[in-house]
Amino acid sequence: MINVQHISKSYKEIQAVSDISFEVKKGEIFGLIGPDGAGKTTLMRILMTLLIQDEGQATMGGFDVIKDYKKIRKMVGYMPGRFSLYQDLTVEENLNFFATVFQTTVEENYELIKDIYIQIEPFKKRLAGKLSGGMKQKLALSCALIHKPEILVLDEPTTGVDAVSRKEFWDMLKKLQAKGITILVSTPYMDEANLCNRVALMQKGKVLNIDTPQKLVENYTRKLYAIRANDMHQLIQDIRAYEKTDYAYAFGQYLHVTGNEDDVEATEFESYLIQKNHTKLEVFDIHPTIEDVFMDRMGEQ
């Protein structure tokens, strides 16, 4: 449904996107996962025909992003990173406006947005600028869907959104996927990778890895340990000073630690830390998360 071949784009001397290729199949949720500056927005703008690439080819639904841009615009829905609805129009007016631009009506495609729109319908007379963050997001998604697009492109829809609203948003995306819509979504939250069918991990304009979230985690072959102790701040300093540690990062209530050789055993970390007078010590091996995989790949670069 989406085909990206060797796309590059730079702004003056800054290489925003560098030789990126991937494909998204029909009905898939494909995630671009990476921090600010990874090139996610630039890539999406190219696919949305709002920006022209320096090199490479890309198609959306079989249409070329340069030659067939008008056709693409009719069949894709886009939710940009910055809230871009009309703040001085009401909820209802915004929705009607987008429907009219795409030569359709709200009634015609109401079925598609019903589940989402119903949550903001009580506020339909309110100006979009006066909505809370969560409601703005729902309105923006409704507007992006009102012309019944085949592909939905969402640029960081959950950035700055609290954990509860993030989970609700992903539930909505799953429902849209079930209706056959192909979804390309970007996010800086690594844990959201698990909600995609496949993801591209991105950093500084490059793709570090493309795979299903399960495979990404399975392909991480290093031994990874979770360690905690009574005094975590001292623990992280001591473990980093240990000659057998490769890296140690805080992961919530534990540290995630890898040895500089794969055969460093849990017992070695344990006896070193006991010798450093740590108490309530826990050391055990764990399966990596997507964030571990990402950090490991970043370290290699």
Next chain:
Amino acid sequence: MCLWIGWGNNEHLKEMKEKVIEVKNLVKKFGSFVANDHLNFDVYQGEIFGFLGANGAGKTTAMKILCGLSAPTSGEVKVAGFDIYKETEKVKRNIGYMSQKFSLYEDMTIAENIRFFSGIYGISPSDRKARQDVLLQNLGLESSKDTLIGSLPLGWKQKLAFSVAIFHEPRIVFLDEPTGGVDPITRRKFWDLIYEAADRGITVFVTTHYMDEAEYCNRVSIMNNGRIEALDTPEKLKEQYSAKNMDEVFLKIARNTE
């Protein structure tokens, strides 16, 4: 001397510590809407205090009041020992502030930004020079002081913005989602800076949407619908809500009361 070391477990030190934020029955209304509904909490010197809540829960409103940018409808609030109603300017002198949205001036160099903020806080040129050297050395940016902020990577900007926010040695620094959008390694390095500041006795008041970061705070409060629904160490909160991690605690609190 580091007393409030991270990841909880230090509440026995509380009695020895001075209160730097005292909030009693804080109420803020906008018309008939109650944004802050009788908030009560204290924050202690050198503590890392996580201020969590769903979007629209009233965090920003409360933070603006604590920074002296907005007056409460009623209630008593003291920040750095000063009354928020009468001594607003003294409050502002004794706090630092940093957010993802507002940090440094992009079209000024590192040194110019430092000079600008030093001027605002009345730091003498000789003090500024000495502190600037330490700051640049700590961040490994000695050779970049004439670099424009706009040309730096986001991770560097955020580290600098934090260092500048505490350049005048405030009693408290307010951090509003300081790690939004940065990569996972930079995000963790940013927390190293937070710990260093807390070790020096600066109180850190921080909001975040990353629940793993809630674990790094000494104590965490969780707001919902204008009220503080929970306030304790991450350890105790997990126990209280029978949750594996802070993400679960947050979801239980924020979902239940919607």
